[in-house]
Amino acid sequence: MMKPKNFIIDVDGVFTTGQFLYTEEGKFAKIFGPHDNDGIKLLGKLMNIQTISADKRGFGITKKRIADDMHLKLELVSEEDRLNWLKKNFNLDESVFMGDSMHDARLFELVGYSIAPASAFYLAREKADFVTSHKAGEGAVAEACLHIIDKFFKSV
């Protein structure tokens, strides 16, 4: 793979621990972690960063953190539409994709390079080109960013 152009990141279970705090009123909070913003700032100078989420009910929470506070591009895309949306918007051969679910595992075969957090669902860990040592919500995105820089941009 040549230098990749896009880093596409599923938010839940990658930026977050994947967990939801539920109250009687519904989804109340998600748990975001340290370091990821540091990594994104470094890699954002080299690649186009795009985040996606399939979580409709928790999208207000995701939007607040990812779009409003971290200023990242964020799109709500359902699991079913994900492959079509990715194909329409990106050259997948030039894209790195980071995800954690059994559905993400199938997308891993279609992108240039795939990354899963240490805490990903086992099928995603099995299929990913690289598995971080940090869990999601504990620095997995930051580690992925440094890994991408090391692997694809270091000899530049």
Added chain:
Amino acid sequence: MMKPKNFIIDVDGVFTTGQFLYTEEGKFAKIFGPHDNDGIKLLGKLMNIQTISADKRGFGITKKRIADDMHLKLELVSEEDRLNWLKKNFNLDESVFMGDSMHDARLFELVGYSIAPASAFYLAREKADFVTSHKAGEGAVAEACLHIIDKFFKSV
């Protein structure tokens, strides 16, 4: 065991981490995890899925997530009534049961097949037919669903 008909799942400590966030006003929130909905959707085409909870005080939270948002059958059944309720409503030989407590461990001997999450109480882990590698609230139910499909429905 032939193809099982029912998958009966205790909610707390299986769909959730088993933990409660308490404020001065009481039980405020429970922590639900990723992947489980993905697994349930796949297995729900093959088996009858039933969830149960003994947590009266937190039942409003459980209902919101499990019944309202995930659209699963949910019943509040106390620990004492659990065995009778199960016997009355299901043929236990045709049922898979997933639980995490010392009380669940005793039920494991009476059902067709039993599953415990990696984070279950040690007595439940010792008695279960299968222990997931994922902890509760981190994909244990999803892993259990795929395991059931692999074990009982794959040669179909």
Added chain:
Amino acid sequence: MMKPKNFIIDVDGVFTTGQFLYTEEGKFAKIFGPHDNDGIKLLGKLMNIQTISADKRGFGITKKRIADDMHLKLELVSEEDRLNWLKKNFNLDESVFMGDSMHDARLFELVGYSIAPASAFYLAREKADFVTSHKAGEGAVAEACLHIIDKFFKSV
């Protein structure tokens, strides 16, 4: 040691994970775990159960869970007064004490039998007669209860 009469349990870091959720308004919530109520119900038939806490600011939260909802005896005792309070109210030789802090570690030498959760501060783990395999907030108290029954009450 003969059959112990009292089981004295420090709440924070034993019934809870030891962690506090802080908002801008202060201590908002503590994290209680599964199984412990099951264990306490069994052991409560055999021993006098007493809980203590040194957490003044979070005492309203502790009281709600431990005293109001679990119906256990609870006393607010500062770290400094703890030894005197214990001596005044209990025959320490007949008491099992479960705690997790560096201060608790010093009390361990003065009681009949001492227990620490897997997640206790390292000094407490080093000094305890028994260390549970479960972490606090994940079943440590329940495991301690069953251990006490096995060790001191089984041959009865």
Added chain:
Amino acid sequence: MMKPKNFIIDVDGVFTTGQFLYTEEGKFAKIFGPHDNDGIKLLGKLMNIQTISADKRGFGITKKRIADDMHLKLELVSEEDRLNWLKKNFNLDESVFMGDSMHDARLFELVGYSIAPASAFYLAREKADFVTSHKAGEGAVAEACLHIIDKFFKSV
């Protein structure tokens, strides 16, 4: 290194787990842990303790716990200004610094002695003079305090 004079501690990811609970309204809570106050009280008799944070959005939460409730000196210093601020206010040769991020890892080379929690970002763990066995939010600061006392103040 002679007896150090200052213990400078980054708050997020050292006193806290590094995680943020986000609601739709933004940063709602941080997770602080047990034991750290016990350690700080012991070491505070021997050294000047200073805490710093780069988290502007969560500073109200940090201030409530660290400054108001624990009565520690706290300063909001951005990542960019951190080195200059440290140099201006402290003799770095006489200072112990505890941090968890990739930026902290670079500061480790400039201070007298450096400590990282077990849960720190991998680059910080690699560069630190000492890595605690406890994770952040689970007693890492307390362990660091006892380590400093053992290493630099014990023969006194």
